[in-house]
Amino acid sequence: MLQIALWKRVLIWSVCALGLLLALPNAFYPRVEAYNDATASIEAGFSGNGLEEQAAMWPSVLPSSLVNLGLDLRGGAHLLAEVQVEDVYETRIKSLWPDVRNLLREERATVGTIRLQPSDPTELRVKISKPEAIQQAVTIVRSLAQPVVSLTGAGSTDLVVSAEDDTIVVTLSEAEKLATDERTVQQSLEIIRRRIDEVGTREPTIQRQGADRILIQVPGIGSASELKAIIGTTAQLTFNPVVGRASDANAPAGAGNEVVPSLDEEGVYYILESAHVVSGEELVDAQPSFDQNGRPAVSFRFNPSGARAFGDYTADNIGSPFAIVLDSEVISAPVIQSHIPGGSGIITGNFSVEESTNLAVLLRAGALPAGLEFLEERTIGPELGQDSIEAGRIACLVAFGAVLIFMFLSYGTFGVFANIALIINVGLIFGLLSLIGATLTLPGIAGIVLTIGMAVDANVLVFERIKEELKSKKGVARAIDLGYEKALSAIIDANITTFITAVILFAMGSGPVRGFAITLGAGIMTSVFTAIFVTRLMVVIWYERRRPKTLEV
Amino acid sequence: MRLRLVPKETAWDFFGKTKISIGFSSILIVASIAFFLIQGLNFGIDFRGGTTIRTESAQTVVVGDYRDAIAPLGLGDVSITEVFDPTFEEDQNVTMIRIQAQEGQESVTVDVVDSVNAALLQVAPDITFVSVESVGPKVSGELIQTAVIAVLLAIGAVLIYIWLRFEWQFAVGAVAALVHDVILTIGIFSVLQIKFDLAIIAALLTIVGYSLNDTVVVFDRVRENLRRYKKRDLQEVLNLSINETLSRTVMTSVTTLLALLALFVLGGDVIRGFVFAMIWGVIVGTYSSVFVASTALLKLGVKRDWSKPDNNSGNQFANVDA
Numbered sequence: 020m021l022q023i024a025l026w027k028r029v030l031i032w033s034v035c036a037l038g039l040l041l042a043l044p045n046a047f048y049p050r051v052e053a054y055n056d057a058t059a060s061i062e063a064g065f066s067g068n069g070l071e072e073q074a075a076m077w078p079s080v081l082p083s084s085l086v087n088l089g090l091d092l093r094g095g096a097h098l099l100a101e102v103q104v105e106d107v108y109e110t111r112i113k114s115l116w117p118d119v120r121n122l123l124r125e126e127r128a129t130v131g132t133i134r135l136q137p138s139d140p141t142e143l144r145v146k147i148s149k150p151e152a153i154q155q156a157v158t159i160v161r162s163l164a165q166p167v168v169s170l171t172g173a174g175s176t177d178l179v180v181s182a183e184d185d186t187i188v189v190t191l192s193e194a195e196k197l198a199t200d201e202r203t204v205q206q207s208l209e210i211i212r213r214r215i216d217e218v219g220t221r222e223p224t225i226q227r228q229g230a231d232r233i234l235i236q237v238p239g240i241g242s243a244s245e246l247k248a249i250i251g252t253t254a255q256l257t258f259n260p261v262v263g264r265a266s267d268a269n270a271p272a273g274a275g276n277e278v279v280p281s282l283d284e285e286g287v288y289y290i291l292e293s294a295h296v297v298s299g300e301e302l303v304d305a306q307p308s309f310d311q312n313g314r315p316a317v318s319f320r321f322n323p324s325g326a327r328a329f330g331d332y333t334a335d336n337i338g339s340p341f342a343i344v345l346d347s348e349v350i351s352a353p354v355i356q357s358h359i360p361g362g363s364g365i366i367t368g369n370f371s372v373e374e375s376t377n378l379a380v381l382l383r384a385g386a387l388p389a390g391l392e393f394l395e396e397r398t399i400g401p402e403l404g405q406d407s408i409e410a411g412r413i414a415c416l417v418a419f420g421a422v423l424i425f426m427f428l429s430y431g432t433f434g435v436f437a438n439i440a441l442i443i444n445v446g447l448i449f450g451l452l453s454l455i456g457a458t459l460t461l462p463g464i465a466g467i468v469l470t471i472g473m474a475v476d477a478n479v480l481v482f483e484r485i486k487e488e489l490k491s492k493k494g495v496a497r498a499i500d501l502g503y504e505k506a507l508s509a510i511i512d513a514n515i516t517t518f519i520t521a522v523i524l525f526a527m528g529s530g531p532v533r534g535f536a537i538t539l540g541a542g543i544m545t546s547v548f549t550a551i552f553v554t555r556l557m558v559v560i561w562y563e564r565r566r567p568k569t570l571e572v
Numbered sequence: 573m574r575l576r577l578v579p580k581e582t583a584w585d586f587f588g589k590t591k592i593s594i595g596f597s598s599i600l601i602v603a604s605i606a607f608f609l610i611q612g613l614n615f616g617i618d619f620r621g622g623t624t625i626r627t628e629s630a631q632t633v634v635v636g637d638y639r640d641a642i643a644p645l646g647l648g649d650v651s652i653t654e655v656f657d658p659t660f661e662e663d664q665n666v667t668m669i670r671i672q673a674q675e676g677q678e679s680v681t682v683d684v685v686d687s688v689n690a691a692l693l694q695v696a697p698d699i700t701f702v703s704v705e706s707v708g709p710k711v712s713g714e715l716i717q718t719a720v721i722a723v724l725l726a727i728g729a730v731l732i733y734i735w736l737r738f739e740w741q742f743a744v745g746a747v748a749a750l751v752h753d754v755i756l757t758i759g760i761f762s763v764l765q766i767k768f769d770l771a772i773i774a775a776l777l778t779i780v781g782y783s784l785n786d787t788v789v790v791f792d793r794v795r796e797n798l799r800r801y802k803k804r805d806l807q808e809v810l811n812l813s814i815n816e817t818l819s820r821t822v823m824t825s826v827t828t829l830l831a832l833l834a835l836f837v838l839g840g841d842v843i844r845g846f847v848f849a850m851i852w853g854v855i856v857g858t859y860s861s862v863f864v865a866s867t868a869l870l871k872l873g874v875k876r877d878w879s880k881p882d883n884n885s886g887n888q889f890a891n892v893d894a
Binding site: 091243394397413418421430465473475505508514571 | 574575576577626628659682685700701702703704705706707708710711718719721722725726729730733734737770771773774777778780781782784785786788789792793796816817819820823824826827828829830831832834835837838839840842843846847850
């Protein structure tokens, strides 16, 4: 019958109040946003610049989470990058050569002389002069292999060493490739995050997608190209021994060597040993500074193992040139003047102050282990976003008004109940979205408008049902009761099916589609709640006060 | 005096002329498929790959001048369209420039955007690029695939849900209505050549949801009435159920359409295609839940009396939901 226990009434109103309270900050968006930014800065240890004033603009007892605005509403840049995981295989294979050479040299008596053969960059081919000792040579090289550290690769080693007549072929094992891919993507993710944080924009989204993709969304940045400039540079720093100089890119380099152009001297190429002595990964610090001539430079410091390698090499090669290579270009190739112990040094080149600062940032944040290919990029200007919000807001209000009037005209008093429920409903949607930190996009606004239209459906179902029950000459109380009871299964079935599509949209979709799925799903949950609890409670309260003998719905 | 869209009592015969409704739907479906095959869809860059640039300028746009400025850059197929919208300001002249995916590149390079910008600045000195979007061919292929899978999954999931909650005939009826709606929506996109992008997939799935919502409400009443009127024949019960739920069907469709129309008129040009798809879907979905889903149910028949042996035993429908 038409009775609802007190505790249930309290619970229903509390849920509504809580939802509306959570939605409240969105009504004061710019103010709450300034408050949030200010409190975050204060917590991070900053003060002054009116921060305290901004922090006082919103009472701290009230909730302060907001619905995130998507890039299409706020403006900003979106990039989808694919990590070229294969790059790392080549680096790994390349860096194996000195170790293989040293090991085999010790066994020169049995295996004879060794020569590096030109090959595909994903494999290392070493020819020995005594083919009969090939098995021994393979065993020696195999001793370099390490067990793979990963769950799926347990029990296998990282290198596959085989023999082809008189040639040893070394490649990475499948398990090692998988483990490397995983590490490469994780590392890239971390480095991209650090680089973007250094630039200091608000709330960037940096997410892994699928096996080898990274999604980067930065609100408020001017263009995707800017973003690409920050994250797209590999900043792979290495120090390589110089074999010679050449004047053209196709100069014969010999196995194990490569030809690298000079950064600032047109037409100058260096022939370098491919295997580097130290790499940027062993850097612990990099700072912009000036060289003895007062020109901008970058000073750096290595970790202990890097420092040792650097120290040993400079001690053994005084008088030979030594190339500093950044992203496959020689920045400079100074001649080693003396032994450099302690692992610190300075990179000079033709830098501007800005370039040296940028380079220091890139080196400090670390090198991307592999190149990135950008599969998708979007820049949305802030004005366009503002226009969209404005248009969306007006459309929402008009839609809202039209539905409210229409419901009142159609159902009178009951229409008013449905309308109050609808207002609560929209509040709850915003409350729910703020609570879960969902992102509101343009299609998301469309989702809300659609929900405004569809939210009354459950009420309409109930009201129409009550009408029908009234036709069969039932009492008012009985008709209301039966109306709610009998409409329930239709409401549940209809909304679950829509909810299923919302879930699938969320799971399969990306970006704006996801935003739409979230608002649609949230809208379904809140509209079912308001229809079967809130309006019902209002109808019951109304009935208790009025006790009408007849009813027109 | 209350607003009434549907008379208080209706006893319209929805199945007297099933031939007309089936014929009507069939013609539309065939026409949709034909248009899709002949004319195809106007795929946006999400599905085709390439770059779109949205420009804004205070000067009136002369598309020819823009084209002449960009042509020397040799970017292949470039389409330039001026965008008109009632929500624009007087001095807001918007164009969409679409550049095909460039050979050997996944997304647009900085140079391409810069060179297009430089070229256009010659024609319109105050031109700004309010948005630049670029999707590489690798991703666009995957997006199509995911979209198709999403629509099929949604239809499949719903089929299973309704089959579990009702009986298989209802599920088939509902899915027939769904497929009908999806095909017709793709058809209208092909006829009007509205840009078909990722957001439209969201619209398609919403239509799936909305159409179902409607269909399920009707079916729910059919199920109830089947229990109540054990002796009446199926056509009568279906007719009664549709009549009983008709005012609700119309009310809900009207409120939803009211909201969508507001968005269509005032929501700006960026989402107009998307909203159009939903409006079309609501209209088609309402029609299909009455005519397509119920007609399918009528043709399939429903097992009424569980005490008697199955009418279907021995034919191809035997044990289908055993």
